[in-house]
Amino acid sequence: MRQPRIVIVGAGFAGFHAARKLSRHLKGRAEVVLVNPTDYSLYLPLLPEVAAGVLDPRRIAVSLTDTLPGVRLVLGTVDHVDVAAKRVHFRDPEETRGELGYDRLVLAVGSVNKVLPIPGVPEHSHGFRGIPEAIYLRDHLIRQIELAATAEDPVERAARCTFVVVGAGYTGTEVAAAGQLLTKALTRKHPQLRDQTVRWLLLDRAERVLPELSPRLGATATRVLRRRGVEVRPGTSVEEATAAGVALTDGEFVPTRTIVWSAGVRPDPVAADIGLAHLQGRIEVDEFLAVPGHPEIYACGDAAAVPDLTRPGEICAMTGQHAERQGNAVARNIAASLGRGTARPYKHHDLGFVVDLGGMQAAAKPLGIPLSGLPAKVVTRGYHLMAMPANRIRTAVDWALDALLRRQSVQFGLVRSPAVPLDTADPELPAPPPRVPAAK
Numbered sequence: 001m002r003q004p005r006i007v008i009v010g011a012g013f014a015g016f017h018a019a020r021k022l023s024r025h026l027k028g029r030a031e032v033v034l035v036n037p038t039d040y041s042l043y044l045p046l047l048p049e050v051a052a053g054v055l056d057p058r059r060i061a062v063s064l065t066d067t068l069p070g071v072r073l074v075l076g077t078v079d080h081v082d083v084a085a086k087r088v089h090f091r092d093p094e095e096t097r098g099e100l101g102y103d104r105l106v107l108a109v110g111s112v113n114k115v116l117p118i119p120g121v122p123e124h125s126h127g128f129r130g131i132p133e134a135i136y137l138r139d140h141l142i143r144q145i146e147l148a149a150t151a152e153d154p155v156e157r158a159a160r161c162t163f164v165v166v167g168a169g170y171t172g173t174e175v176a177a178a179g180q181l182l183t184k185a186l187t188r189k190h191p192q193l194r195d196q197t198v199r200w201l202l203l204d205r206a207e208r209v210l211p212e213l214s215p216r217l218g219a220t221a222t223r224v225l226r227r228r229g230v231e232v233r234p235g236t237s238v239e240e241a242t243a244a245g246v247a248l249t250d251g252e253f254v255p256t257r258t259i260v261w262s263a264g265v266r267p268d269p270v271a272a273d274i275g276l277a278h279l280q281g282r283i284e285v286d287e288f289l290a291v292p293g294h295p296e297i298y299a300c301g302d303a304a305a306v307p308d309l310t311r312p313g314e315i316c317a318m319t320g321q322h323a324e325r326q327g328n329a330v331a332r333n334i335a336a337s338l339g340r341g342t343a344r345p346y347k348h349h350d351l352g353f354v355v356d357l358g359g360m361q362a363a364a365k366p367l368g369i370p371l372s373g374l375p376a377k378v379v380t381r382g383y384h385l386m387a388m389p390a391n392r393i394r395t396a397v398d399w400a401l402d403a404l405l406r407r408q409s410v411q412f413g414l415v416r417s418p419a420v421p422l423d424t425a426d427p428e429l430p431a432p433p434p435r436v437p438a439a440k
Contacts, residue, residue: 004030004338007088007102009078010268011036011064012044013320014301015108016389017327018334023070025335033100035074035090039064042130043388045320046395048171050134051141052178052358053409054402057131059395060388067390074100081105081274083294104296104334107274107283108327111265111302111318113422120241125259127422128171136420137175137260139411141183144257145198146411149190159255161187161198164246166238167263168204169212170355173221175260176202177358180230186409200230201254204263205237212317213353213365220363220372221355237263261422265318271303279305279315287345289330298334300326309347321350324387354380 006022008015011034019034026032040061049055064073076090076098089099113127126140127133141163148160163183165176180200187193202209202225209225209232210218222232233248238259240247245255267281276291277284282305283291289306291297300306301323306316316322329346336343352366354376362376364383371379381399385392 004103005101006030006032006104006106006334007100008032008034008106008108009036009081009088010108010110010301010303011038011041012108012110012301013041013323014110014304014327014330015106016041016062016064016068017324018106018108018300018331019068019071019327020389021328021331022334023068025331025340026338028070029340030103030338031072032070033072033074033102034064034068035076035078035088035100036064037075037077037093039073039075041067041389043384043391044129045170045387046384047128047131047134048174048178048356050131051128051137051175052182053138053407054178055395055398057135059391059398061131062388062390074098078109078270081107083275083297086296102296104337105298106330106334107271107297107299107303108301108323108330109268109270109303110323112268113261114264114266115261115422116263118238118240121238121259121261122422124241124243125166125261125422126417126420127261128175129265132415133420135412136415136417137179138182139413139415140258140417141179142186142409142411145183145186145190145193148196149192155255157193157196158199159245160257161193161196162201162245162254162256163199163258163260164201164203164238164254164256165260165262166203167261168202168206168209168232168234169262169264170210172202172204172260172262173209173225174356174358175262176200176230177221177225177228177356177361179260180225180228181358182407184228185407189409198229199254201233202230203233203236203238203248205235205249207234209234210355210363213355213363214370216370217353217355217363217365217372220370221357224357224361224363224372265302267303267318271299282315287347288333288343289326289346290333295337298330300330306346309345310349316346316348319350322348354383356380 043060076092080089144160151157283299302318333343354364362380364371364376
């Protein structure tokens with residue numbers, strides 16, 4: 001008899017862990033197929049360290065073929081699911097169409113940048129969701145400092161030495177913290193900038209930094225950043241972005257060449273386009289992570305509206321912790337549907353939070369215990385080393401080398417601005433113009 005086929009769409013935290021647990025649990029009793037645009041799973045929490053030049057990009061790119069030996073990898077982007085025919089349609093990296101039939105389907109398509117309807121933001125800012133954006137940002141920061149060092153106009157020099165980060169959640173706070181240390185190290189190499197002020201602004205509409213965490217941890221992060229000279233502006237955001245700078249909601253205009261957009265995420269639009277019931281773009285599932293009315297379809301991670309059994313009436317937050325554990329829960333429940341084990345509802349209490357603030361600073365709350373400074377740094381890096389599915393030794397070596405040696409500061413120009421557009425805007429924003437393939 002033909003083996004049942006389980007198709008998993010997406011290799012983020014949820015999809016990766018679902019695939020790994022299924023391949024181990026079923027041990028050849030089913031074909032597990034993973035559809036993903038790249039051949040790696042991104043360990044997103046360490047992306048700011050790639051942008052700061054602390055880590056090699058390969059450290060956070062977890063090879064799918066190396067870590068999932070029992071899983072068949074299909075390179076492609078899913079753009080349609082035929083629920084009635086039980087088929088997944090995708091485009092491969094060379095734009096060739098393909099399709100796969102399935103007996104069980106796991107939708108773990110993740111999330112994309114959330115762009116608010118603010119004039120100029122899609123055209124003049126860049127998001128921070130993947131390795132291309134991190135590489136671009138690192139090159140861009142180095143380039144701005146080098147151009148500032150040769151600029152004769154003091155206004156231009158000041159603008160190139162001003163960096164604006166919009167969004168003071170996990171990503172924005174860590175980008176501002178790591179980026180400020182990088183530009184500080186860069187300016188030391190340029191005598192022309194000895195007296196030049198390098199400004200970093202961290203903006204958010206919320207009234208405090210890291211609103212997802214306790215006020216104590218947010219206050220710790222704010223104190224560390226302000227001590228370094230970062231201008232933390234709670235309750236302030238961008239009213240308009242232009243090529244010359246940003247107009248803030250408090251009336252100030254800040255000349256800058258750098259706007260990093262990290263003001264939240266939203267479910268990948270494909271989640272709402274499949275034709276299944278959804279809640280604010282997230283696919284509705286029951287406590288077993290199955291889609292009501294479609295017992296063969298499961299959803300998990302940022303694209304799924306999973307009931308939070310620890311807070312009745314609410315859905316789980318879009319966090320890496322939930323995504324990883326939901327992926328494991330989906331695998332267990334699918335195996336149960338195929339006669340292996342028992343299905344269980346998803347219920348998870350957060351184990352704590354870690355925020356890396358660069359250098360020897362961090363803020364953490366493991367198991368409810370608030371930490372800061374060096375103890376928090378040890379916990380933060382220890383957590384990441386345990387959570388990473390691969391590349392742990394190489395990552396630890398990079399950290400050690402960064403502590404002992406001067407950080408390298410060369411730009412390669414491999415990723416230019418047009419290659420990383422902020423074009424994942426919300427539906428109320430005008431759609432970006434269609435891209436015309438380059439002539440060959």
